Amino acid sequence: MEKLYIEKDIEEIVSKISGFSKEFSGKRILLTGAGGFLGRYFTATLAYLNQHVLDKPCEVIALDNFITSNNPVYNEQKIHGIQYVKHDVILPFEDESKFDFILHAAGIASPFYYRKFPLETMDVAINGTRSMLERAKRDNAKLLFFSSSEIYGDPDSNNVPTGESYRGNVSCLGARACYDESKRVGETLCKVYHTIHGVKSNMVRPFNVYGPGMQEQDYRVLPNFASRMKAGRPFNLYGDGRQTRTFCYITDAIYGFLSALVSGIAGEPYNIGNPNPEISMIDLVNMIEKIYEMKISKHVVEYPDSYPADEPLRRCPDITKARTQLNYHPTVGLEEGLRRFFDWTNAHFSGEL
Secondary structure, X not given: OOOOOOHHHHHHHHHHOOOOHHHHOOOEEEEEOOOOHHHHHHHHHHHHHHHHOOOOOOEEEEEEOOOOOOOOOOOOOEEOOEEEEEOOOOOOOOOOOOOOEEEEOOOOOOHHHHHHOHHHHHHHHHHHHHHHHHHHHHHOOEEEEEOOHHHHEOOOHHHOOEOOOOOOEOOOOOOOHXXXXXXXXXXXXXXXXXXXXXXXXXXXEEOOEEOOOOOHHHXXXXXXXXXXXXXXXXXXXXXXXXXXXXXXXXHHHHHHHHHHHHHOOOOOEEEEOOOOOOEEHHHHHHHHHHHHOOOOOEEEEOOXXXXXXXXXXXXXXXXXXXXXXXXXXXXXXXXXXXXXXXXXXXXXXXXXX
8 A cells, every 4th residue: 555654754743843742642633634645644643642652642533525635544443543534524523522623634725626626625715614613612622724825826026935914916716716715714714713702723824835645646746747757758847937936845844733733823824834945847857857866858838728827926935933933943955855755756656647
């Protein structure tokens, strides 16, 4: 069976959160989106804590409807304190016991899939978020909502790197609006529930998180490149290939998310990402060539019909707020992260995308 993460990465995450991991001892945690890329790392990390770190294991209820993700390895079984349940988060989750933490990571993040499932994308970000906030209100639980850097839209150059105070440049009628705008509404709901009902909610805005465990059929840039590398095919660069991104390796991202869950100031959003380097897609391919000492053929092509228009030209986070309030410091450089990712995909991808 495909290994969905690297064991040493889980150990690295546990080391990064060692200062506050005891906060999870004996706690009940509700996780949505458990079958997704991020969800699998949360369950693996919490299972490791239960096995090796915590004096009293935490209990994790892991939900997913698997509309875009694979079933996790232990679907519908309980192991190391993790109980997987197939459930759509827009519906109330019937569980009489109280939760201490809610990680609302359910969502449809790949542009290919939110173009395919626009109403479902909106439902999980709006109705699913309200359902989880109602649960947090009932249980007096602390909730972390997984928003997106997409809420910033296409920022002007004066707002790159982009801080949490930037209000965004987003079209409510654009090709990406079902995702961008529903994530914005999700954040508004978190703020309202905090203000009106005192719910301890935080929002994280991930910036291009990547790593082992991403699906080959994810259709975002790094899985696309990895599938083509496996098959020995040219890399496709959309547009002119000069659009820039920053990339955050999964161990740094999970560390940042859990820091926000435990230490975030209620009602506040946090950028979680690695601001360095901001790199163009052309230079990204050049870096992969350097890492593997190989020549990669590149094709600059038009955006496919399946890919939504209005792609932002630049995306780079200002993480000053996370550094100062959460003591968040990403440590995995892009070259090292790419090496781990492509070593894993070369072993697990088919090249048949």
